[in-house]
Amino acid sequence: MSKAAILGAGSWGTAFGKVLAEAGTDVTIWSRRAEVARSISEDHENPGYLPGVELPGALKATADHRVALDGVDFAVLAVPSQTLRENLGVWRDDIAPNVTLLSLAKGIESGTLLRMSQVIGQVTGAEQNRIAVLSGPNLAREIVQGQPAATVVACPDSARAMEIQKACATGYFRPYTNTDVxxxxxxxxxxxxxxxxxxxxxxxxxxxxxxxxxxxxxxxxxxxxxxxxxxxxxxxxxxxxxxxxxxxxxxxxxxxxxxxxxxxxxxxxxxxxxxxxxxxxxxxxxxxxxxxxxxxxxxxxxxxxxxxxxxxxxxxxxxxxxxxxxxxxxxx
Known part of the structure; x- marks a missing residue:
């Protein structure tokens, strides 16, 4: 079984956590706010972003990023694009050397004009073949309702892309792989x-x-x-x-x-x-x-x-x- 951390408890991070859990992946969400982490773990709901949505009992959450990152195969970066650099500066020392870094953030960084995979590589020192991105028509509210959707997992290393593909494939969520990050x-x-x-x-x-x-x-x-x-x-x-x-x-x-x-x-x-x-x-x-x-x-x-x-x-x-x-x- 794959093990994943989702760093960010917004609507899409939470929705993707639900997908991973229902695909059989061991997943823990990190939330900046302890009360959100408690609500996800104990009440199985993220009321601030996905009110009324019942989350899987297997989906765990914590306010300590080190707990979330312990022993993971891949870390899912689910914070807004313009805050990614700052957050990575806090997390990088606790990310193991061979962990795959999967970005959900969509944007071009202000000032540097770097894409998110470039920001990740610059801050963490990770080689590009360790960095993947996920993108597609993925409206969080529809996905948590189990409505059919597809996405693309892009990574220069096809084997890593296929590992993520396997970890998030469900009856309603169909991931395709690509090398064009x-x-x-x-x-x-x-x-x-x-x-x-x-x-x-x-x-x-x-x-x-x-x-x-x-x-x-x-x-x-x-x-x-x-x-x-x-x-x-x-x-x-x-x-x-x-x-x-x-x-x-x-x-x-x-x-x-x-x-x-x-x-x-x-x-x-x-x-x-x-x-x-x-x-x-x-x-x-x-x-x-x-x-x-x-x-x-x-x-x-x-x-x-x-x-x-x-x-x-x-x-x-x-x-x-x-x-x-x-x-x-x-x-x-």
């Missing part, structure tokens, strides 16, 4: 930004044609950036690309889409954050770092630029839409 990470980081744009469009009253246009042109942006930094186009046409993009852009369960919709309705960043119980959508921070990364590679990303201007430069959603519509026409 870059493609999975670029798809996962950029889709949050495009989902904000879709939410903004819905908030101002536009319909499905507009959303479909944003998704399609958003995928073109993502593919341009991905191929520029070394991703395989096929990855971005698969579950970690278009699959994750469609789910995040269209579902009311998507925090990024919901956040964007509140902005489209005329709300401020602050009011949108209050409406999401103090949680900022990942795309709000990622849009700036994704745009900067694109500029470094001379890649044009007009949707990402528009989202950045709305979130960080005070541009109204209506003006951003006008800016996009005013672009010169050209062949697709």
């Amino acid at each position: 870059i493609g999975c990470e670029i798809g996962g980081a950029c889709k949050n930004v495009i989902a904000l744009a879709c939410g903004m469009a819905a908030g101002v009253g536009f319909g499905d044609n507009t959303v479909a246009t944003i998704i399609t042109r958003g995928l073109a942006e993502i593919t341009r950036l991905g191929t520029a930094v070394g991703a395989k186009p096929a990855t971005l046409a698969g579950l970690a690309g278009v699959g994750d993009l469609v789910a995040t852009c269209t579902s009311p369960l998507s925090r990024n889409r919901s956040f964007g919709e509140r902005l489209g309705l005329g709300g401020s960043l602050e009011s949108a954050q209050e409406a999401t119980h103090g949680q900022v959508a990942e795309g709000v921070k990622s849009c700036t770092s994704v745009r900067a990364l694109a500029e470094n590679y001379d890649v044009e990303m007009p949707l990402t630029d528009a989202v950045h201007r709305v979130c960080h430069e005070g541009m109204s959603v209506s003006d951003a839409i006008g800016l996009l519509l005013g672009r010169r026409v050209k062949p697709e």
Whole structure:
């Protein structure tokens, strides 16, 4: 039996812990707050993130990361992308040398413009063949309900990817393996930004044609950036690309889409954050770092630029839409 630690007790970390436990993996979740760890272990619920969801009795939790990491085969990193570096600095000395590091975080680090696997390697000193990422159309609320979903486990070391695949395969959760870490990470980081744009469009009253246009042109942006930094186009046409993009852009369960919709309705960043119980959508921070990364590679990303201007430069959603519509026409 595989043994895993999940470092982070948010909605997706908890949901993935449930998947692992139901797949027969021995899993312990680390929570920063002791009361959350107690609730998961004793009450089998994470009321702050997944209220009303009964968690498996086999799923354990602790507020001590050393307990969670003791004797594990892989450590699942399930904290927000912009806090990953800081947390890894605390955890790294307690991660055994051959443990596989699996990232659930989706983003480009502000300032450094590094992908999450690069941050993990830089902070821990782990070789890239020890670092894996998981990405796909994985809305936590649907997964904890046992609704069918698929995902991609990407790692340069195929054997490690298959070990994780085996550890999280259930009747409702189907993992595929891939070696294209870059493609999975670029798809996962950029889709949050495009989902904000879709939410903004819905908030101002536009319909499905507009959303479909944003998704399609958003995928073109993502593919341009991905191929520029070394991703395989096929990855971005698969579950970690278009699959994750469609789910995040269209579902009311998507925090990024919901956040964007509140902005489209005329709300401020602050009011949108209050409406999401103090949680900022990942795309709000990622849009700036994704745009900067694109500029470094001379890649044009007009949707990402528009989202950045709305979130960080005070541009109204209506003006951003006008800016996009005013672009010169050209062949697709």
